[in-house]
Amino acid sequence: MIRSQAAGKLFVAGEYAVVEPGNPSVLVAVDRFVSVELTPSVDQGRIHSDQYGRQPLVWRRDAGRIVLERQDRPADYVPVAIDTVERFAAERGTSLSFYELAITSELDDVNGRKFGLGSSAAVTVATVRAVAEYYGLDLTPLEVFKLSLLATIDVNPRASGGDIAASVFGGWIAYSAPDREALAARLRTESVAAIVGSDWPDLSVRRVSAPRSLRLVVGWTGEPASTSRYVSELSGRQWRQSAHYERFLDASGACVSGLIAALDADDAPGALRSIRTARGLLSELSTAASLNIETPELAALCRAAEAVGGAGKPSGAGGGDCGIALLPAEADLAPLLRRWEQEDIRHLALQVHPPEGEPE
Ligand SMILES: Nc1ncnc2c1ncn2[C@@H]1O[C@H](COP(=O)(O)OP(=O)(O)OP(=O)(O)O)[C@@H](O)[C@H]1O
Ligand SMILES: C[C@@](O)(CCOP(=O)(O)O)CC(=O)O
The missing domain is CATH 3.30.70.890 (GHMP kinase, C-terminal domain)
Structure with missing residues (x-):
């Protein structure tokens, strides 16, 4: 079994402005986590999470892409994160197989209400980490960030990705976003590996000192x-x-x-x-x-x-x-x-x- 985790986040400053490429924000990662457990399965994949009710989401592949058994569902972070990592893995020559993910979250209260601590980012990052480890991809933190943001763009094209950066890098960070419209356009014509391997103008993540006083x-x-x-x-x-x-x-x-x-x-x-x-x-x-x-x-x-x-x-x-x-x-x-x-x-x-x- 593979286990992964990703932290929640808080915006400290720069909300809304950070949605425009190159505008700075400050965020901090917090010690509440989304956890993912991955176990290999045989002829289909399943995703278990309280978010989906009692029944897991069941997925298969069609022409190498993840498709949900229930196709009436809107695009969702976990299946899209699986799909993005699998595209990257397949482009590197990895052969794909099936697995189950079991997701638990500390970013909602006991009644399932979100705190606003970035559960969508944390679930995306934890999924990317688990699936990448399963395929032995040995990603750098920057690659985890990039794959997570590419997945997120499919679900929420305006999202800045600040929450993803805080989740991946931890601590206090200064963040400015790349141009997600440009990345979405590239996703239609280029390989995921080529996009991840390229420089992303305007993207900046740097450490900020945690205030001692x-x-x-x-x-x-x-x-x-x-x-x-x-x-x-x-x-x-x-x-x-x-x-x-x-x-x-x-x-x-x-x-x-x-x-x-x-x-x-x-x-x-x-x-x-x-x-x-x-x-x-x-x-x-x-x-x-x-x-x-x-x-x-x-x-x-x-x-x-x-x-x-x-x-x-x-x-x-x-x-x-x-x-x-x-x-x-x-x-x-x-x-x-x-x-x-x-x-x-x-x-x-x-x-x-x-x-x-x-x-x-
Ligand atoms: N435990 C989970 N399992 C599966 N998907 C989850 C889980 N937690 C969050 N998600 C996904 O993230 C979405 C919530 O994203 P949303 O941006 O509304 O909340 P948030 O990221 O916690 O809050 P905020 O953006 O205010 O920080 C859910 O609708 C679901 O698609
Ligand atoms: C408004 C915005 O700048 C911050 C949203 O923060 P939160 O997900 O509500 O914590 C949007 C974004 O950065 O994607």
Whole structure:
């Protein structure tokens, strides 16, 4: 049996702007995982996960590509991740066979509601790792990232891949995305191996220092939110060509660069200022584009962080899910947690998942 794992993530800053190639963001990996167990099988493949109900997804191959027995299902991360790794393996001359995947996740609560900790990225990365190990592919972390992003593009073409980078590389990272439209076009004409082997302009993953003088605290609103709905509302041509959007991208870039510099210098006041600016920018974006990024619960989460000498912001697309607070490392956590409890914000007792392999 092969076992693999992949970590969850939190956005620290740069959400939405990171969807445009080359715009920076900061993310952190967290120690909650999706796990995959792979066992060989005979004449068909199966995927077991609570996400699919009681029955596993059954798959076979048609002309070397993965097809689900139930073809009425929309494209889904796990089958697409299997298909992407298998294309890569077959292009390298590997002969393909069948196996079962059993998936378990710590990124949903007991009722199956997602926390917003990047379960789609973690399940994709864990699947890529398991299937690659099964075929003896010996991938570098960068190759795992690239295969995971190529798979994701098939399901969600606007996704930045920041969540995948955090899951693959661990720790605190600065991330900017490659052009996924260009990658999708290449996938129609080139081999997966050629795309993975090439340089991806605008892709950048680099380590950022974990702040020693600040601690990261995570609150969950209890409301799962749909990232793709918000991102697609912002994808309209008119909006993307507006002066407001251009200004947002510039201001976000400056804010994230300031945050990275402050984190690298362990400048706590500077980092807190950047978090407040990032919150303000998301709030302006939300108003301008009529989204509801900072819900009343997320606003309460941020107010509580400010009240105890820290700074808070929604993490990710907003509209629910999680928010983060950064507090001076010496601050007592109890007053923040009391305020959160009064506001029905649940503290997620997460730690940063440490760096795993160097981004090249
Ligand atoms: N345990 C799992 N087994 C199989 N597929 C999963 C699992 N967890 C997540 N997924 C896939 O990921 C999708 C959830 O992705 P979505 O982007 O909505 O959530 P998320 O990545 O956890 O949250 P966020 O994007 O806010 O961080 C599910 O619909 C499913 O396709
Ligand atoms: C809005 C966006 O920038 C962040 C989404 O974050 P999350 O998946 O909601 O945690 C989208 C993306 O990066 O793909």
